[in-house]
Amino acid sequence: MPTTPSTLDRTTAAERRRALVRTTRDVADDLAADALARDQAGRPPTDEVARLREAGLLAALTPPTPERGTDWRTGCAVIRGVASADSSVGEVLARHYVHAWSGRFHASRQHADALEEESVRAQWLWTGAFRGIAPDDDTDGQDLTLRPRDNGHVLNGCRFVDTAVAVADQIVVDARCAATGDVLTVLIPPGARGVTVEPAHDRLGQRVAGAGEVILDRVTIPPGQVLGRRPDDVESTAPFTALAEPALRLALCHVGLGIVEGALSEARDLSRGGRAYRLPGADPDLFLTYGELATAAQTATAVVDRATETMAQALDTGGRLDDEEAAGVSALVATAETVTSKAALHITARVLELAGAPGLDRFWRNARVLTAHHPAAHRLRSIGEHYLNGSHRAVAATFH
Structure with missing residues (x-):
């Protein structure tokens, strides 16, 4: 069968995705090696950003075109992978990726194209x-x-x-x-x-x-x-522009999932290595506890993945997106954020009871700071109003 330009584009995009997954794994392994020491030092992320830039992640995590950038699903997977090793760097990357979409959300297409091209060329951090x-x-x-x-x-x-x-x-x-x-x-x-x-x-x-x-x-x-x-009000905001804030909230959900995955993985390794408070051979209830935590993590992942897929479809729709579609995306993101916040705080607190190794507390501290400014009650009221009345205004206001 002859190779068409569209086939070449798909092949190139698939190759880019595979290479990006490999790079993400390498960067995560590198960050995990000294994550505790860097957390204790608490310095600005100058060295960390240099690592991201050297690996090509800053240039890669920009809005997608046939020649460059990363689609929403893959971008979120990269964010989660990096966050599982170091959630601070994961948040840097999450906010970079979403703010790199600013031209598409707020500017003309010509202006956005010029910004994105320069961002890739100069490897800007947003x-x-x-x-x-x-x-x-x-x-x-x-x-x-x-x-x-x-x-x-x-x-x-x-x-x-x-x-x-x-x-x-x-x-x-x-x-x-x-x-x-x-x-x-x-x-x-x-x-x-x-x-x-x-x-x-x-x-x-x-x-x-x-x-x-x-x-x-x-x-x-x-x-x-x-x-x-x-515009000052939700009703006058173009539906595609209204995705900017829920897109950021959803990217941060992937940071939260990264925290959960990192905490569970580290606690599991401590238990397996005999360095935890509670060991599998001496405490059969430990299986029950880990089963509960793994289930909570998988539940949050399923909700976030559904929201991620819905957001990806909305971003692909672009200017053809209507108000109701944008409202549905916002409500689903609010749900994902509520579930993820609850799971992250619960799981990171529980692992401290299972394995009290030095540095394990950083997962709870990171989850606490990441979720502190977004009260669940406000989100739940907005989700409920959208469910009952179909109101998109209340849902959008959740993300200010």
Whole structure:
């Protein structure tokens, strides 16, 4: 049978996926070897990002085209694999991947293509922080302000960023224009004058993620760094653009699953090696406990995988996505996040009772920090409203 261009594209994509899986495994093994020491040191992820860049993961985890990038399903698998070895680095990679989609979510296709091409060429590391689309009763207002000037805008204010604040090449934020009232999505130029970074020290968990505050004092934002205008309300937001926030939440679910897999794997190895508090030969109830924990992990994985498949289909649909489809994706992601958060906190706490080896506590600490800012009750109410009324507004507001 003759080989067609589409066949070549599929073959090339399949080869890229296989190579990426192998690379992910190698990177995870490398990170696992010194994960505890790096967690204890708690330094910004300069060396870790260098490892990701050298392995080609920063260039690979960008939106897919026939020639480059990674599809959503594979990207999430890479994030989970890295997170199982070091969840801080997994979170860096998760936020990098989702924020690398910013052009597609917020800008024109031509602008997005140019950004993605440059991102791959220069192996940019992306991060960002959005206030998101707030409910009507949110009166906090924007913490970043843009003022127009002849050659673009000037940006002032401060914003907490969860990963790579001192080492990222692009920081994506939303800010309100003081002149028009519009909320614009902008890129903060790397190394721009007026940008100051204050790293967060002595965090409970995710210590190597590189969290911190970015302080912006009259930072010039050229026109090319403005991706687009974002409406203030859910009803006016394009369905595809509305996927940006649940996509990030779902990528972080894969980080949570990585934490679960890492904790269970390490506890199992300790039990098998006779270095745990409770050993299989002396405690038959240990099988029951591990059965419970493995079941909880598999349940969370099944829910997250379903949400991942649904998100992948929605991203493939692109501009043809409608409001109801976007609402369904958001509700499913909220469900995945609820189940994963509960499983991660439960499993990482339980393994401490089974195998109290030094460093095993880092899994619980990391899970606690990853899930701390997203209360389950708010998500469950939104899921319930969507189930009963089909309302997409409440679900979307969950992700601000």
